[in-house]
Amino acid sequence: MSSQLSCPPAKHQPHCYLTNPVAAAKAVAALRDAGARNVLIPSATLDEMMVIAQAIDDAGLKFYTYEHWEFIGAVRPQYPGGTFDCGAYTHDRIDAEIAPLRKRFPNAYAGLHFTDEPLQRDLANLGAQATCLRNDPRTAGMKIFVNLLPIYSNQMQPGGPAAVPDAMAPAQYGVSCAAGGITNPTAAQTVASNHLAYVVAAADSIRPDFLATNIYVFDLHLAQCPAGREFVMTEGMSAVSNVARARGLKPVAYLQNFRTAAPPYSFHPTNFHHHRWYTSWFFVFGGRQFANFLSHDDDTISGAMHHGMLTASNDSRDIAVDALNTHAYTRQIQAQLGSRTHHRFVAPFLSVPTGELIGWLPTNQIVAGEYGLNADSSAMVFFARRSIDQPASSTVSFNKWWSRVERLNFNTGLWETVGTNTNSTQVALTDFPGALYRLSMSGMAAERSETGQ
DSSP states (O other): OOOTTTSOSSOOSTTOTTTOHHHHHHHHHHHHHTTOOEEEEOSOOHHHHHHHHHHHHHTTOEEEEEOHHHHHHHEESOTTTSEEOHHHHIIIIIIIIIHHHHHHOTTTEEEEEOSSSOOGGGHHHHHHHHHHHHTSGGGTTOEEEEEEOOTTBGGGSTTOOOSSOOBOOGGGGTEETTTTEESOHHHHHHHHHHHHHHHHHHHHHHOOSEEEEOOOTTBHHHHTOHHHHHHHHHHHHHHHHHHHHHTTOEEEEEEEOOEESSTTSOBOOOOHHHHHHHHHHHHHTTOOEEEEEOSBOEEEETTEEEEOSBOTTSOBOHHHHHHHHHHHHHHHHHHHHTTOOOOEEEBGGGTBOOOSSEEEOOOTTEEEEEESOTTSSEEEEEEEESSSSSOEEEEEEEEEEEEEEEEEETTTTEEEEEEEEEEEEEEEESSSSEEEEEEEOOHHHHHHHHHTO
């Protein structure tokens, strides 16, 4: 939650959700109505955090606290360059604020959000912070959430981390917008490898419960360069999802629930069609959960006004409605996928036209994520179109016969049979940018598969 405009220096104002319980209840209700289940509360005094935490608890939601400033203060003798001091962090943060909050709200206080977009140099100290929390019985079982720098950050450039991360231009990671693809494979591989190493280091150093990426692909640069957007989405999502799932962590992708009004930090307006498309790609690469940014209007981010889901007076705007529509789509998919394991993606435009379940996906305009193996009696495949707004369709062949092929109807929430005793299906992505298919095996289909019919 942003508090810059809602709670300016003179915090005792009617709309300040850190001091006014009525305003806090209003803000939380608006976020809940937009589909939020967990809320990151801003850095504030204990009394102020108690106000917003009470509203969150009353609404049946959960909250996380932001640990950036306390982390900086616990790196001694100075940050950067010092070493994390567990004793100082325990005294200044756990004793003074975390423990009282958790005692008051044992069910609602879910966990802690570590330093946002940590630099490589901070990972060891963040690992020490995580160990400090896990060793304190008062914080046992609390979740740790870490949001990583996106792949187009300058931190990932060859030559090591920069002091201040910034966005790389597509040419810097080997992509030509004019040519519509990668023209410098060496640069692309270097950036991708460096980013993967960073993700691995963060996961192994901190061992968070949630590993997130915030690839905001609707900025001016990427919106005008589809090839660049596809590169950062495929490489970024794949790295975070694969690393997280291999370690039993939950991969998360941030949604661009904000927009800016003026250059150079201009993000063009998005709606739920854009967000559904973006989330569809994350399902293809094995991602499951999503976060929202930004809650309230904020004029302190990069020197530009960012419009969030709520106004400074805690009123919902269209961005919040779009968030709700997005969550209505993603939660159907999450519920149906359940605990199924993601095994691989299929993307002909990335020279991956086949998989374990898919025998052949003949179009470059569709990508797919496989949740299951050919040996399974039931599996799922999630398809997404490559284009944000252009329909795509194709006949997809499978590696064996299935007794029943079903497609989830997002309008009704019901499964609809689209094929029986078949090894192919027609995939059409029109109204929705993604589609979930369920493949079921019975005796007849198994017999066909074994005889090669």
